[in-house]
Every structure is written in C-alpha cells, then in structure tokens.
Amino acid sequence: MSPVAFQNTFAGSPLDRAGARRLDAAWLAARLMDPASWAVAVWNGKLLADEAGLVMLPVAFATTIEPDPDKLLFLGTDHLGKAGFAVDIADAGDPAAGPLEGRGEFHELRPLAMRLSGEHAAIAASARSLFEWRRRHRWCANCGQPTRAAEAGWKRICPSCHAEHFPRTDPVAIMLPTFGDRCLLGRQASWTPGMWSALAGFVEPGESLEEAAARELLEEAGLTAVSVRYHSSQPWPFPSQMMVGFLAEVSDDQATPDQTELEAVRWFTRLEAEALLAGKIDGAFAPPPLAIAHQLIKAWVERF
Ligand SMILES: [Zn+2]
Numbered sequence: 001m002s003p004v005a006f007q008n009t010f011a012g013s014p015l016d017r018a019g020a021r022r023l024d025a026a027w028l029a030a031r032l033m034d035p036a037s038w039a040v041a042v043w044n045g046k047l048l049a050d051e052a053g054l055v056m057l058p059v060a061f062a063t064t065i066e067p068d069p070d071k072l073l074f075l076g077t078d079h080l081g082k083a084g085f086a087v088d089i090a091d092a093g094d095p096a097a098g099p100l101e102g103r104g105e106f107h108e109l110r111p112l113a114m115r116l117s118g119e120h121a122a123i124a125a126s127a128r129s130l131f132e133w134r135r136r137h138r139w140c141a142n143c144g145q146p147t148r149a150a151e152a153g154w155k156r157i158c159p160s161c162h163a164e165h166f167p168r169t170d171p172v173a174i175m176l177p178t179f180g181d182r183c184l185l186g187r188q189a190s191w192t193p194g195m196w197s198a199l200a201g202f203v204e205p206g207e208s209l210e211e212a213a214a215r216e217l218l219e220e221a222g223l224t225a226v227s228v229r230y231h232s233s234q235p236w237p238f239p240s241q242m243m244v245g246f247l248a249e250v251s252d253d254q255a256t257p258d259q260t261e262l263e264a265v266r267w268f269t270r271l272e273a274e275a276l277l278a279g280k281i282d283g284a285f286a287p288p289p290l291a292i293a294h295q296l297i298k299a300w301v302e303r304f
Pocket residue numbers: 140141142143144145158159160161162163
C-alpha cells in the first residue's frame with residue numbers, strides 16, 4: 001500500500017522488498033530451490049510478457065536458462081510469502097524463440113506498461129532499472145577493475161579496492177509552469193511532431209529540487225518561478241530517473257524557448273489543456289497517462 005494519495009505508473013510495487021533477506025544466503029539458496037518461487041525474465045532490457053501480463057517463471061527453471069548468479073536479482077516477497085526474483089538473460093538470440101518458446105514474448109517496457117497492471121509495471125520497472133544499472137557498472141568507477149554482485153543483486157563490490165557501488169536513481173525535476181488561467185507546455189525538436197509536454201531537467205549537485213525546477217524554467221523558457229508546489233514523483237526506468245513533479249506559478253507570460261532544449265513553447269488555457277489531454281486538439285497531443293507530465297497537466301486542469 002502506498003503512503004501517498006497519488007501514485008504514478010511504475011510506483012506501487014506489491015512486493016515486500018524484504019531488504020534483510022538480501023544478506024541471508026541460506027534463506028536465498030532455499031528460495032531458489034523452492035518450487036513456489038518465481039522469476040520475471042529480462043532480455044536486452046525487454047520484459048517477458050503474454051496477454052495476461054508479466055510472465056512469472058518458476059525460478060529454478062529461469063536459472064537453468066541463465067545460471068550466472070551475477071544476472072540474478074531478488075525482488076522481494078509477494079502477498080502469499082513467495083519469493084520473487086528477476087533474471088537478466090544474456091543470450092545473443094531471442095530466448096522466446098529458444099528455451100522460452102511458448103511462454104510469451106519479450107517487449108520494450110514503455111509500450112508494454114500501457115497494458116500491464118500497475119503492480120506488474122512496478123515489478124518490471126525495478127527489474128529493468130536494476131539490470132540497466134548493473135550493465136553500466138560492471139567495472140569499478142573508483143579503480144576500473146571488474147565488480148561483482150552482492151546483496152542479492154542490490155549492490156556491487158569491487159574485489160580489488162573494496163569500493164561498494166549502489167544502484168543509481170537520478171533525480172529529475174519536472175514542472176508545469178502556470179500563469180493565471182494558463183499553463184505552459186514545451187516541445188523538444190527530437191520529439192514526435194505535435195507532442196507538447198511539461199518542462200524537465202536533471203537536478204545538479206548542491207541544488208534542492210525546488211531550485212532545480214526554478215532554474216530549468218528560467219534556462220529553458222525564460223520564466224521566473226514565484227512558487228513551486230510538489231505534486232508527486234515517479235520512478236522512470238529508462239534507465240533510472242526519479243521524476244519529481246511540481247506545479248510552478250510564474251511571474252509573467254513572456255516565455256521564450258531557449259532553442260537548445262526547447263524548440264517551441266505554447267500557452268494553453270484550462271479548457272485547451274483539458275482538450276489536449278483528451279486528444280481533441282488537431283495536430284497537438286500530450287504524453288500518455290503513464291507519464292507524470294500527463295498527470296501534472298491533469299492535476300492543474302482539475303485544480304489540484
Ligand atoms: Zn575498485
């Protein structure tokens with residue numbers, strides 16, 4: 001159960017992360033032999049799913065396909081007390097056309113998440129993000145030697161210099177600027193033509209989330225924030241951002257896109273923003289509901 005009122009897609013895992021069990025080698029070994037334990041399969045960042053959602057394989061079967069313990073992650077225990085794992089299959093060929101034939105297909109998470117349950121989307125997000133981190137941190141950032149997995153996949157240790165490396169979660173401030181009865185959306189040149197979204201940027205060292213939101217507004221759109229109000233956050237597993245969403249009231253409507261991050265900005269009234277979310281404006285659309293940007297616009301339309 002989430003302790004917050006608003007929950008974005010990719011949050012809301014139903015699992016007890018059971019952090020203390022990550023250090024319990026005997027318990028983990030027993031769970032890997034337990035026929036009730038399950039595993040989700042990841043291959044090249046894609047998740048194994050069928051029409052019903054994520055495919056939960058018996059973990060003993062999954063670890064015969066990918067026996068390398070470095071590719072295993074303990075996700076937690078489910079409401080029945082069963083242990084859940086994820087395996088990152090390293091096969092060059094598509095395992096769904098090999099040892100996993102008939103058990104589903106591997107899908108990119110972003111389109112897949114549109115049809116997964118919220119609980120499955122959150123489980124998939126944890127597995128994908130963690131394995132992406134592992135893939136990018138196989139060598140020690142301190143001394144350059146190979147690292148190895150520890151704590152059931154949640155940590156990497158360098159046997160050479162003994163540095164410990166933990167999964168990254170990079171904070172991004174994402175905000176909807178508002179001025180009276182209008183909100184501002186922007187678009188980047190690389191986006192699908194017609195898509196308008198909230199403004200966003202990575203938080204820099206030595207900066208609060210609110211300061212990052214205000215700085216990005218000024219840099220990207222030339223707007224000055226007079227108040228910044230928190231709405232909600234979203235783990236974004238592409239590969240490992242933490243989107244922190246704000247509504248930002250600005251001092252005037254003289255917005256200018258910087259032409260570096262943003263190629264254009266556009267003000268929308270509440271009615272126009274509502275129509276945009278509903279897909280009722282010709283040639284313009286907002287991100288889908290799974291994106292926190294959509295939820296920020298919706299919250300403002302509904303006078304959050
Ligand atoms: Zn090292």
